[in-house]
Amino acid sequence: MKALVYGGPGEKSWTEVPDPSIIDPGDAVIQVDTVTICGTDLHILGGDVPEVEAGRVLGHEAVGTVVDVGSGVRELIPGDRVLASCISACGLCRYCRRSSYGQCLNGGGWMLGHHIDGVQAQYARLPFADLSAHKLSHRTTDEAAVLLADILPTSYEVGVLNGRVSPGDTVVVVGVGPIGLAAILTARLFSPAHIIAIDMAESRLQAAKQFGADIAVKPGDDPLEVIYSVTEGLGADVAIEAVGIPGTFEMCTGLIRPGGRVANIGVHGSPATLHLEDLWIKNVTITTGLVDTFSTPVLLGMLNTGQLDVSQMITHRFGLDDFIEAYDVFANPAGTGALKVVLNRR
């Protein structure tokens, strides 16, 4: 089959590799029908995720059709349409027993396109398929579902739920690329009074408003002044970091009110400064997290009830053979206006 293979920092190719097959009784193999690219894939290509080895097939977000299952698989049979989640989970370790699947101790967690071959390919092997692949209703389209492989549950669990967004809150989202936009979309489920988007790109701020932010802080504006003007000078209830660099994290800790929460979603490559000399007295809560995907079934349900409209997030569509071009478009959002790009089997 063909797959998008990482060749070391800066190197990738859409090339022939051996077909995947069942290794463990809990595995399933899928034909990939729809797949997308994550900002994390760009980090890998940038060399920022050194545990990914050259030769690895990338990708951790796909929808596919089951073509084979191991002898221990209970819930899936060939022909099932499934969402391949970014997180694999044994279901048995102390973390999995408390729904903290992202921290699985038995060979789970973020495996696909990281420690094992991923889904940017014609076929893919999914470990622990019973827990990690979600059967799809015929009412759910591939393109909607594929956004629930990572970006939606990540923004919801790690941003919105960790940040304890509540009705009437003022929520700041720092960085409104795809993950920040998904945070805006899912924050709205809790009816905050204000969602304030902060970004350097005017086009992203426009998108943020379409996704539900009511206030956009432009590069020249003072975020604190804007936030103070709608919070009686107190600061935001929740700040969601969706960039992954020290400056934006530090900005978040400066924007919240006493008793506020900073929910970090960003993937960081270097340390940040924590201003404890200001924060020690302010009753703040700072959270980090890899997604656990416990919310995926609930989010899938919301697609079907029409509560979540994720379609506006997809700006470009390609065939699988156009993977290199798709990467180029996705990697250059300033030039292309790309949010999420999807690739469909044709």
Add this chain to the structure above:
Amino acid sequence: MKALVYGGPGEKSWTEVPDPSIIDPGDAVIQVDTVTICGTDLHILGGDVPEVEAGRVLGHEAVGTVVDVGSGVRELIPGDRVLASCISACGLCRYCRRSSYGQCLNGGGWMLGHHIDGVQAQYARLPFADLSAHKLSHRTTDEAAVLLADILPTSYEVGVLNGRVSPGDTVVVVGVGPIGLAAILTARLFSPAHIIAIDMAESRLQAAKQFGADIAVKPGDDPLEVIYSVTEGLGADVAIEAVGIPGTFEMCTGLIRPGGRVANIGVHGSPATLHLEDLWIKNVTITTGLVDTFSTPVLLGMLNTGQLDVSQMITHRFGLDDFIEAYDVFANPAGTGALKVVLNRR
């Protein structure tokens, strides 16, 4: 009357000042019967709390007898024995309405010995006395109660409750001076499996064991190795920072397991480094906080039922006129073995 007056960095005196009197209808004036010194007072004397002005009477922990009340006071009358809490609270602002008294917006929060004259004096004025002074049962001794003015509720709320200490947890307390010891004492209320004390001073580690730590990590030992040995290599569930310097905070973030909590109690004067490049993926929660004292009534109840034995924390006793000597003893624990020193009216 006489009072301990701050004279600017490094300067203090036990000297004559005007008697306090009722200013606001919600005030009470107490005769100070028992009072203690806080590590924060040493920070003030070190010049680290610049908002404290020269001429300020220090102190925010006392037990006294009401001698006068304003016209708006409902709950207190002259003669009542009360605990003067470190936190004053208006009871009306958005923070006070949710029990977050430490963040009071209307002239409350940490006021005594900070923004207004404190209780290291023969008499003291207590603002918002109905909410901020706690009537004492005859079963409660002055010396037990005075430890509930700050140190016990702080360690309990900001350390133990923020850290969500739970039965079976492994809890690390970094820094076992008085506040760390109080964290050990109150962590035990939730039956953790292990309480691990870390400090540079052997004498403090001995005290930690008497207060309920089962493991002491000595200066030469590797804390992570000790913690891994009792947590199957995962790390601690909770790390409580009770020192207030960057190094110990950073140590705490390195000692917890995925999904663990760092509860900062320490008063910090400078920023710390937050290793987001490691932590972003680990589902950690970091909290800070000034005490709100919502737990003070519950802790007072536990004194009476014998559930909390705080007496072991008092190592030295003085009369009020010995305030300068008491400070010297308290400021030099390595030489004196001091934990808490109390001063009693005689």
Add this chain to the structure above:
Amino acid sequence: MKALVYGGPGEKSWTEVPDPSIIDPGDAVIQVDTVTICGTDLHILGGDVPEVEAGRVLGHEAVGTVVDVGSGVRELIPGDRVLASCISACGLCRYCRRSSYGQCLNGGGWMLGHHIDGVQAQYARLPFADLSAHKLSHRTTDEAAVLLADILPTSYEVGVLNGRVSPGDTVVVVGVGPIGLAAILTARLFSPAHIIAIDMAESRLQAAKQFGADIAVKPGDDPLEVIYSVTEGLGADVAIEAVGIPGTFEMCTGLIRPGGRVANIGVHGSPATLHLEDLWIKNVTITTGLVDTFSTPVLLGMLNTGQLDVSQMITHRFGLDDFIEAYDVFANPAGTGALKVVLNRR
């Protein structure tokens, strides 16, 4: 002044009574500008609330203008426009300290029109005015605000928050009179997948759909069948009882799934049967409650941001002198289509 005076079961009159005045330093006296009638007032007139004595001025929901304040009042001055909340609170007792104002132990709780004279009058005395009366923004209309005196915070706190309504949930509201409609309105703040309204009156079911229910169960339908059809045969996540009779409560306990919640809002006059032989094994949670009004400031904020549109709830308007007619209209919703009736000073 004139007031609506309870004369014993079945008896009421709009009649001359002495003007109220300041009794306690914490009191305020307001001129009543807008006032409404609660289903509970009908219960009182029905003789179901025996602690209400003949001669009592009824009413616990009003907006007014402060005309006098006691010496201990901090936050209000004559001329302030305020919402008079149904709950008075001392702010000092163990319940008030944890925001459980409805359970105040010092002469608070539901006092107005119950243990003391209420607000269905030209003037009214409000005890503990600092905590219990909420200053209104000029952006808030009297008619919107008056619905936040009782019905909105009650449905939100006792129904929606106690029931832990969450995104994607299926919520059943049994009884869609005014309080049930308010439960629908506030449940939507948490984005449930379905809100199912159950009532005997077709007109109320129509209203329920306008307020946001997506499914209405008509008298002839089998509620369980409807609920099973949208929950894969499991039952509802949350059932909110908004009637106050045994049959509807028992219906609620039969409609929820294992792990579901029944949140009782209804005012009950007689016991219900609890089918523990079915429920013991089902992990259900049943809650009851008088409103605490801790959410009133948040809900007031949502009026201003446009997140809550309560105006559709008001069906009839009267002058204060038409109080008897207003009661007649409100007491006969089947004939009049009344939801909430408001009376305005002219």
Add this chain to the structure above:
Amino acid sequence: MKALVYGGPGEKSWTEVPDPSIIDPGDAVIQVDTVTICGTDLHILGGDVPEVEAGRVLGHEAVGTVVDVGSGVRELIPGDRVLASCISACGLCRYCRRSSYGQCLNGGGWMLGHHIDGVQAQYARLPFADLSAHKLSHRTTDEAAVLLADILPTSYEVGVLNGRVSPGDTVVVVGVGPIGLAAILTARLFSPAHIIAIDMAESRLQAAKQFGADIAVKPGDDPLEVIYSVTEGLGADVAIEAVGIPGTFEMCTGLIRPGGRVANIGVHGSPATLHLEDLWIKNVTITTGLVDTFSTPVLLGMLNTGQLDVSQMITHRFGLDDFIEAYDVFANPAGTGALKVVLNRR
């Protein structure tokens, strides 16, 4: 092999039956080393659990040695010593994904000795063995572990955690047979101020005091008076029902304070009366539940750290061939003083 076989209401025998074998790839078969009898088994024999068919091997609490495993079992191999938990769990359904194993939708929940043959036998088949059987440390004795098959996690999860027992609380346990005693033991993990035991049998009240209750209410005493005397007339924070009859449940709802919790553990065969005419206004929470056993790993850890001493609960020991006698002793605690009886393979 021999097994304790239910023969219909009132009928049981220790008799020869076919050996169990692997049916599903997730099964394990154990040799039973230590087993106990539950009050629920007596209910079955009393005919109160009609879904149990004649011919069923009873028993859902055992420690054993794995002798065979299905092809899908990952975590166990023959020779492993395991705790056979009362709850089996598929690990994949919506309930299992949120640790609510007792409500498993795919053939799990309380299966052993209920819907399938149980563990009062020389050998037993355990479905979903990876999740439902817990490997034991060599430090854990059979007799300690067997009490964690049902009674300890049930009292802890359904009584103590559902009741939200907190430091300083007053907790009432109504019914202090084995499950009530286990509730006392595990309630202590949260340091309540008082644990009040209520029972009709003096001998059980004596046991309750040994397990950690500080107050015993004898048959002649007025429970409410006793509770009021230690709660300033308010009522208990938590009442744990551990009997399973209407009268004791109704007693619980009458003993709690406004804002209090009733946690039902009892297995009920008939409805109770819920006095909503009193309770609607009191902010109470009532919970029911079958154990989920999510706490079993934590409780096993506490055996090893010495935090839980369950040995005092075992009053009688037998060999497997003495099963009929063991039932007689257990069924007649008034005469025998039996708490838990264990049967050991010899």
